[in-house]
Amino acid sequence: MSSNTEYTAKDFKSDQYVRWCPGCGDHAVVNTLQKAMAELGIPPHKTAVISGIGCSSRLPYYMNTYGFHTIHGRAAAIATGVKTANPDLTVWQITGDGDCLAIGGNHFIHALRRNVDLNIILLNNKIYGLTKGQYSPTSDRGAVTKSSPYGTVEDPFVPAELTFGARGHFFARAIDVDLAVSKEVMVEAGRHKGASVVEILQNCVIFNDHIHSYVADKEFRAERTIHLKHGEKMLFGKDLNKGLVLDGFTLKAVTIGENGVTLNDILTHDATTRDNFLHQRLAMMDGHELPLAVGVIRSVDAPVYDQEVKKQIDSIREKNPKKTLRDLLLSEETWEVK
Known part of the structure; x- marks a missing residue:
C-alpha cells in the first residue's frame, strides 16, 4: 500500500560511495531499483533490502532503507x-x-x-565475480573460466526453468542496459503479491565481458529480443513486423505479410493465465532461434505465505483466552512472596 507522499530516486539513495567496477551492470540496477521504489511510493522506512554474498550483494549499502548484508546463499531464508x-x-x-x-x-x-511475498532481483552474469572468475550454475557448457580452464562439462541452470519448476507465480526478465524495461519489471514485481523473480542479464566487465552482447547490443537487440506485455500481441523486430505463433506445441517466429500471415495470427500475451505451458516456452527462448523474452512473462495470483501465517496466528489468538504474556503467566497456580 503506497503512501500519499511522492518520492524520488534520491530518497532511496544512501550516502555511501558505490564500490563496483566502472562499467559494471550493477550500477544500472541500483539506479533503476531506486527509481522503481520511488514510483511504487512505499516509504524507505517500510522497505528492507536483503542480500547474500557476491558483487551484487553489496547493493543494500547503497539504499536508504533497512538492509541486511547476510551470508552466502542465505538471503532468501533471512528475507523470508x-x-x-x-x-x-x-x-x-x-x-x-x-x-x-x-x-x-x-x-x-x-x-x-x-510464495513468500519477496521481490527477488536475480543478477545473472554467468560467472562468480567477487571470488575472481570461477564458473557459476548459469555458465554455459564449454565456458572457459578460472575454475574450468578447458571449458565446463555441465549444462547450466536456466533461472526461468527453475522458477517454474518450483511453482513460481511471477517471473520477469530484463537486460541491465535496457533501463526502461528493467524499471517496468521491478515496479510490476513490487506490485505483485507473492514471490516475484526478476532476472536481470547483467554484464561483468572484468571476468565475463560481453556475455549477453548477442541480445544486449543495440544493433540487433530489436531482432533478438521480444518485449512481452500483458494483453498485447507478441511482436518483435526493428519494424515490429515479426511475431510468435504456435505450430502445434512449438513456438515459431513468423513475418507478417509472408505466407499469408496477418496480425490476427500473432499470439496475444496473457501473463495471468494459471496454465504455465506457454509461459515456460516463452521464458526458455534464448535469442538464437527464437527471440529472448523480456518483460513480465508470468504474473499469477495465489495464496501468499506470510499473509496465511498471519491469518493463522490471528485466528488462534482470537480463540485463545490467553491474550497476553501476563495472561499466560497467571493462568496456572500462582503465589506471592512477601
Whole structure:
C-alpha cells in the first residue's frame, strides 16, 4: 500500500560511495531499483533490502532503507524471516546467479514454493565475480573460466526453468542496459503479491565481458529480443513486423505479410493465465532461434505465505483466552512472596 507522499530516486539513495567496477551492470540496477521504489511510493522506512554474498550483494549499502548484508546463499531464508515476522515491510532480495542458485538454491526454490511475498532481483552474469572468475550454475557448457580452464562439462541452470519448476507465480526478465524495461519489471514485481523473480542479464566487465552482447547490443537487440506485455500481441523486430505463433506445441517466429500471415495470427500475451505451458516456452527462448523474452512473462495470483501465517496466528489468538504474556503467566497456580 503506497503512501500519499511522492518520492524520488534520491530518497532511496544512501550516502555511501558505490564500490563496483566502472562499467559494471550493477550500477544500472541500483539506479533503476531506486527509481522503481520511488514510483511504487512505499516509504524507505517500510522497505528492507536483503542480500547474500557476491558483487551484487553489496547493493543494500547503497539504499536508504533497512538492509541486511547476510551470508552466502542465505538471503532468501533471512528475507523470508523478515517478511513473515513483519508482513507490513516490503522486502527486496538482491542476489546473483552464484549466491542464489548454488549454495542458495534450496532456499530459493522453497521461497518460491511457499510464495513468500519477496521481490527477488536475480543478477545473472554467468560467472562468480567477487571470488575472481570461477564458473557459476548459469555458465554455459564449454565456458572457459578460472575454475574450468578447458571449458565446463555441465549444462547450466536456466533461472526461468527453475522458477517454474518450483511453482513460481511471477517471473520477469530484463537486460541491465535496457533501463526502461528493467524499471517496468521491478515496479510490476513490487506490485505483485507473492514471490516475484526478476532476472536481470547483467554484464561483468572484468571476468565475463560481453556475455549477453548477442541480445544486449543495440544493433540487433530489436531482432533478438521480444518485449512481452500483458494483453498485447507478441511482436518483435526493428519494424515490429515479426511475431510468435504456435505450430502445434512449438513456438515459431513468423513475418507478417509472408505466407499469408496477418496480425490476427500473432499470439496475444496473457501473463495471468494459471496454465504455465506457454509461459515456460516463452521464458526458455534464448535469442538464437527464437527471440529472448523480456518483460513480465508470468504474473499469477495465489495464496501468499506470510499473509496465511498471519491469518493463522490471528485466528488462534482470537480463540485463545490467553491474550497476553501476563495472561499466560497467571493462568496456572500462582503465589506471592512477601
